[in-house]
Amino acid sequence: MRASVSTAQDLGMPAIYLHLLAELLNTIGVDEQDLLLRVGLDPARLKSTELRVSQTQASEFVTRAIIESGEPGLGIMLARKLKLPLHGALGTAVMSSRTLGDAMELMTRYLTLRVPHLQISKRENANLVWYIVTCDIDLGPLHGFIMDAMLFGCVSMGAQLTGSVVDGLRILRRCPEPAYFQRFRSQIPVPVEFGATDNALVIPVSRLSLPVRFTDDQLAASSRAQCEEALRQLTEDAGFACRVRRVIETSHPFPPKLARVAGTLFISERTLKRRLQEEEASFQQLVDQVRLERAGDLLRNTTMNLSQIADALGYADAANFTRAFKRWTNTSPSHYRNASRTPGSVPAPTDRILTAG
Known part of the structure; x- marks a missing residue:
């Protein structure tokens, strides 16, 4: 049996993601300041790219945000706001990679820094690569939000890295198609298949060699070292x-x-x-x-x-x-x-x- 959010090891959630969600709530008429204060969070502190919010508070805020906004598609909306520099050292490492494949390898290794309890595994054949996203805890009602933000955010990330939507990219979702998805389908530039075996990104092998627009070998090396140190520290800071x-x-x-x-x-x-x-x-x-x-x-x-x-x-x-x-x-x-x-x-x-x- 998988642990729940409240009982699992708490590695925290980057505060900046909750800040972005709060800004998003403001645009759709929700008093985000009041909501944050009711959860016990300081709105000003969430602007930090260094701080992490406890997962219990992050989960409560996201759950209340979905309920009080009446918008179950908040994860898709948030995905469009996730610019690479906001992902800290991992974002810098990804941006300075040589190819899309190199960027995906970094995501696979260091995803825990940005989204605790999610893992990416890789499966491939001669033509396609599946980057399969799994979770080691029971996220409950947050599962759909997290998967939406993660998978649709990767579509946006690929476009930021290469200059256009990655040709042949598609998304697989294990869940049945939710009713809210119809409102967003026209805004999503890649095919999405519901009822699949896994939650995954599927990319043609040939597209992994696409060059990244911001390649910088020196910056890539230094930011990867920062990711290694951050991962070590995050593991040590799990007490x-x-x-x-x-x-x-x-x-x-x-x-x-x-x-x-x-x-x-x-x-x-x-x-x-x-x-x-x-x-x-x-x-x-x-x-x-x-x-x-x-x-x-x-x-x-x-x-x-x-x-x-x-x-x-x-x-x-x-x-x-x-x-x-x-x-x-x-x-x-x-x-x-x-x-x-x-x-x-x-x-x-x-x-x-x-x-x-």
Whole structure:
């Protein structure tokens, strides 16, 4: 039996995808800001290309988006917005590949970085190659949305890479044809076969040698190395503390209460504390780590005054924030800001808590 979204290992979902979905909802008349806040997500944090949202929150947001928009075809609509640069290091690696076949090999190896729990396997004969997409958990009602976004997004990706829709490309779907598909059929430039044995992209072997328009061997090598490192780190970050941290990082209001995080992860407060303790972590330590990173970013990259930063980080006033920042970094927020803006000066570190608060 496959695990469900709520019980499977949580590798997180790239926040930028939820940001794109929120923008899409806005265009069809849904109050996306209200919806995000009700799920406990901070809309501003979703614009990051680095952060990952916990899968439980991502699943709740997508499910509510489909229900409240009354649009079951949101996955197809989202696929059209998925431009390659939004896919992080994987998008860069794919764009700088030499051929379409090379790009598909990268997708096969590193898909987990962008869509956790989906895998691509390859089967071929003399004329055709099947890239078969499977899932190792039970996505429930999200399955159709995820497969729509993934498969139809690959059609768009192929066109971005080669300059036109890949000739001979077709999509296979295991499910019966959903009623909503008729409204989108004219917008999809490739044949789609429902009721198939697999969910798959089928590409003529001859088309895999198509050159990619943005080929850059040096960039391809460096971005592939980034993908390898990201995959290693994602695997290492699969512990419980990382799951808790992902919820904290994107939560609204910030910082979240322990009870809210425990509820998001479908566990009791006592269990959350115990499991963190097993990994030699604490909830407050994780909150402080996120606060420190946010503080460094706000001090470096905004003109917000200390009172505004304190408020954004959940402190009662600037004095409390300043004391905490000094405790963490052995320097004041003002000194850190000045140092970060002085050429040749190295600001105090904001990648770790110097003293657990």
